[in-house]
Amino acid sequence: MILAILTISLMAGFFGLILGYAAIRFKVEGNPIVDRIDALLPQTQCGQCTYAGCRPYAEAIANGEAPINQCPPGGAATIVALADLLEVEALEANDEHGEHHEIPLVAIIDEQTCIGCTLCIQACPVDAILGSAKHMHTVITDECTGCELCLPPCPVDCIDMIPVRQTIDDWKWTAPKARPDLAHEY
Amino acid sequence: MNTKAWSIKLHPMYGGLQLEDHKTGSLTQGLQQASLPPQLLLPLKQHIGVTNKALVRPGDRVLRGQLIADSSSPISSPLHAPTSGWIREIAAHPVPHPSWQSDTCIVIDVDGKDEVLPSHAVDTQNLSVTKFIKLIHDAGIVGLGGASFPTSPKISRGDNLGIETLIINGVECEPYITCDDILMQTYTDEVINGIAWLQRILKPASTLIGIEDNKPEAIKAMKQALSAGNLDNTHVVDIPTIYPSGGEKQLIQILTGKEIPKAKLAFDIGLFCQNVGTCAAISRALDQNQPLISRIVTLSGDGIRQPGNWEVRLGTPISHLIELAGGYLDNQARRHLVMGGPMMGFSLSGDQVPIVKASNNILIMQQQTIPQAPGDHAECIRCSRCADVCPAQLLPQQLYWHARAGAYDKTEEFNLFDCIECGCCSTVCPSEIPLVQYYRTAKSEIRAAQQAKFKSDRARIRFEFREKRLLLRKQQEEERRRLKREALKKKIPQVLNDDSVIDPVQAALARVKAKKQEQPVANPPKNTTNLSAAQQRQIKEADARRRTAHEQRA
Numbered sequence: 001m002i003l004a005i006l007t008i009s010l011m012a013g014f015f016g017l018i019l020g021y022a023a024i025r026f027k028v029e030g031n032p033i034v035d036r037i038d039a040l041l042p043q044t045q046c047g048q049c050t051y052a053g054c055r056p057y058a059e060a061i062a063n064g065e066a067p068i069n070q071c072p073p074g075g076a077a078t079i080v081a082l083a084d085l086l087e088v089e090a091l092e093a094n095d096e097h098g099e100h101h102e103i104p105l106v107a108i109i110d111e112q113t114c115i116g117c118t119l120c121i122q123a124c125p126v127d128a129i130l131g132s133a134k135h136m137h138t139v140i141t142d143e144c145t146g147c148e149l150c151l152p153p154c155p156v157d158c159i160d161m162i163p164v165r166q167t168i169d170d171w172k173w174t175a176p177k178a179r180p181d182l183a184h185e186y
Numbered sequence: 187m188n189t190k191a192w193s194i195k196l197h198p199m200y201g202g203l204q205l206e207d208h209k210t211g212s213l214t215q216g217l218q219q220a221s222l223p224p225q226l227l228l229p230l231k232q233h234i235g236v237t238n239k240a241l242v243r244p245g246d247r248v249l250r251g252q253l254i255a256d257s258s259s260p261i262s263s264p265l266h267a268p269t270s271g272w273i274r275e276i277a278a279h280p281v282p283h284p285s286w287q288s289d290t291c292i293v294i295d296v297d298g299k300d301e302v303l304p305s306h307a308v309d310t311q312n313l314s315v316t317k318f319i320k321l322i323h324d325a326g327i328v329g330l331g332g333a334s335f336p337t338s339p340k341i342s343r344g345d346n347l348g349i350e351t352l353i354i355n356g357v358e359c360e361p362y363i364t365c366d367d368i369l370m371q372t373y374t375d376e377v378i379n380g381i382a383w384l385q386r387i388l389k390p391a392s393t394l395i396g397i398e399d400n401k402p403e404a405i406k407a408m409k410q411a412l413s414a415g416n417l418d419n420t421h422v423v424d425i426p427t428i429y430p431s432g433g434e435k436q437l438i439q440i441l442t443g444k445e446i447p448k449a450k451l452a453f454d455i456g457l458f459c460q461n462v463g464t465c466a467a468i469s470r471a472l473d474q475n476q477p478l479i480s481r482i483v484t485l486s487g488d489g490i491r492q493p494g495n496w497e498v499r500l501g502t503p504i505s506h507l508i509e510l511a512g513g514y515l516d517n518q519a520r521r522h523l524v525m526g527g528p529m530m531g532f533s534l535s536g537d538q539v540p541i542v543k544a545s546n547n548i549l550i551m552q553q554q555t556i557p558q559a560p561g562d563h564a565e566c567i568r569c570s571r572c573a574d575v576c577p578a579q580l581l582p583q584q585l586y587w588h589a590r591a592g593a594y595d596k597t598e599e600f601n602l603f604d605c606i607e608c609g610c611c612s613t614v615c616p617s618e619i620p621l622v623q624y625y626r627t628a629k630s631e632i633r634a635a636q637q638a639k640f641k642s643d644r645a646r647i648r649f650e651f652r653e654k655r656l657l658l659r660k661q662q663e664e665e666r667r668r669l670k671r672e673a674l675k676k677k678i679p680q681v682l683n684d685d686s687v688i689d690p691v692q693a694a695l696a697r698v699k700a701k702k703q704e705q706p707v708a709n710p711p712k713n714t715t716n717l718s719a720a721q722q723r724q725i726k727e728a729d730a731r732r733r734t735a736h737e738q739r740a
């Protein structure tokens with residue numbers, strides 16, 4: 001009897017320790033699922049998903065209010081990553097929300113035409129446009145996410161979207177293909 | 187110098203292959219000096235890291251050794267004019283790159299005078315570590331074993347870490363390549379002086395110079411140079427010829443038996459590795475005040491008339507070198523060019539591409555040995571031969587399956603980034619699967635994803651910062667309004683309760699009234715009064731002109 005009590009108390013103590021350790025070791029803060037969804041979104045902040053940025057969309061997904069296929073900049077890769085994280089089926093991209101560009105786009109301002117109205121600066125979600133009232137504006141290409149939000153406000157239509165300049169460093173190797181019908185030497 | 191017989195216990199390397207070395211062809215003659223071509227093509231980026239910016243413009247005259255391109259990043263390597271001439275253009279040209287794409291090059295029209303930029307000798311007495319690193323960086327030195335990683339950041343990371351063993355890599359294990367062999371025979375002193383510099387800076391307890399035993403001449407030359415006794419505790423170690431013993435990790439394993447732990451570098455375990463070519467370049471930079479403007483290139487393979495080694499200015503088109511070497515063996519035959527060796531090299535788009543800092547060997551073959559994009563292949567039969575030969579102790583078959591399925595996170599779990607792309611696995615694979623191509627694809631996809639992640643993280647930070655700023659501004663604005671409202675509230679009852687103070691509206695009206703009454707009685711003088719006769723005449727003439735103009739128009 002005493003032995004049984006002792007064993008059980010010892011076991012209880014032991015498991016308590018494990019649980020206590022696990023609580024510290026695997027401690028989570030904030031709203032982890034929203035953070036983890038947000039981490040997978042491309043942060044273009046374009047609003048094509050119908051939400052006011054990537055984080056609101058992440059919140060909507062976490063609350064089960066939105067399907068995972070509404071982010072055109074993320075494309076299929078983001079859908080697969082989200083499906084993996086949430087353990088749901090990967091959906092086809094919903095192209096009602098927009099088109100995915102294999103090579104991302106960036107905004108470019110025709111500096112000759114710009115009248116310096118500052119409207120695009122107010123629209124840019126990541127402060128990637130530089131300029132001041134009545135002076136020419138320009139886009140900091142490296143910071144531009146290609147969200148296209150600066151296009152509609154421009155009164156003189158002088159902003160264009162162009163594909164990001166690809167350099168030799170952006171080049172990727174391509175995989176060969178296996179063909180089961182090919183005989184090997186063995 | 188220790189006169190006692192010195193010996194060292196060598197350790198076996200994992201896996202590896204015995205390959206036919208094909209080295210005699212290019213060793214039949216000594217080092218030859220390549221003549222200057224009419225034009226040099228210098229890609230702005232000839233190293234791993236950040237791309238340089240051109241510092242010259244078309245039409246500029248440059249002298250040998252003059253800095254022509256640089257970057258502010260520490261992980262970069264500046265570029266110098268290899269000879270004197272005029273800058274023709276800065277434009278895209280085909281470069282030696284597996285993509286076969288063009289990249290920005292500085293094109294120099296060579297004037298043939300080979301005029302040197304006058305420079306003041308560097309004070310190499312009492313050289314501090316920082317100064318040494320700066321000199322190495324400014325001389326444009328990169329690892330000349332083929333990887334072309336800038337040397338200065340490698341040394342700065344080894345700074346003050348108490349290097350136990352300095353390892354000098356003279357192994358050159360890939361077939362066909364003999365440029366380091368010839369270098370050790372021809373420029374023995376420069377190699378030794380470069381080692382001496384590294385010893386002065388890194389203060390290693392001992393130095394081991396590893397050379398494969400298929401290079402007896404180089405071993406002899408280096409041993410002889412060491413016997414002068416200028417270097418303390420420095421030994422030439424001849425190691426068995428097995429591929430890829432020249433890999434940094436493999437050479438360290440053979441010489442010290444140590445393995446570099448995952449995610450660590452050699453100096454983390456007290457070691458530091460440098461290639462012999464890099465040592466010679468260090469000596470040239472410090473002892474002769476000469477930046478890296480040339481290198482030794484092996485021309486080899488069954489498609490060239492006279493295989494051999496050439497000391498070549500950077501930027502020399504490969505076609506010029508091939509001409510110097512007697513041309514292609516069979517001008518009609520389809521030929522195939524590779525930069526690097528047959529195991530790790532990559533195929534070139536043509537012979538118009540230039541020699542760059544990384545060009546240790548140009549392989550000219552009559553048959554296509556390395557296609558640019560390998561095509562279809564047979565299936566894996568799970569024979570596991572690939573795992574037997576992998577020097578990095580990886581499971582190439584698993585890597586292959588995961589890479590093929592696009593499961594890149596899995597490839598990382600199987601230590602994809604420990605793969606040195608030696609090609610042993612592809613060589614033994616009975617299905618002739620281009621395994622390395624799969625691994626390179628996986629690596630470039632993973633790197634691209636990392637870059638995209640880096641960019642999106644930045645965008646998130648900027649977005650959140652902007653949101654905060656907008657919120658703050660809104661709050662400040664509200665606060666300002668609130669304060670104003672409060673101030674007004676305080677003021678108005680005061681005004682109403684006290685009869686002695688006039689209502690502010692009444693006061694303002696009174697002020698306006700007072701101002702109106704203040705209007706001057708007399709009109710101020712006009713600017714047409716008190717004019718001289720000449721001025722009056724000019725006015726009359728102008729009025730007359732205006733009248734005639736009006737009448738004419740009417």
Ligand code: SF4
Pocket residue numbers: 041042043044045046047048049050051052053054055057070071072073074
């Ligand atoms: S659609 Fe635009 S705003 Fe929405 S998650 Fe994708 S990138 Fe972010």
Ligand code: SF4
Pocket residue numbers: 109113114115116117118119120121131137153154155156157158159
């Ligand atoms: S919205 Fe158009 S015109 Fe106005 S500042 Fe931006 S680019 Fe210039």
Ligand code: SF4
Pocket residue numbers: 572575576577578579580581582604605606607608609610611612621622
């Ligand atoms: S290429 Fe990579 S996987 Fe294949 S044998 Fe070499 S190190 Fe191993």
Ligand code: SF4
Pocket residue numbers: 565566567568569570571572573582583586611614615616617618619621
């Ligand atoms: S050697 Fe080739 S066929 Fe054999 S297991 Fe490896 S990949 Fe498969």
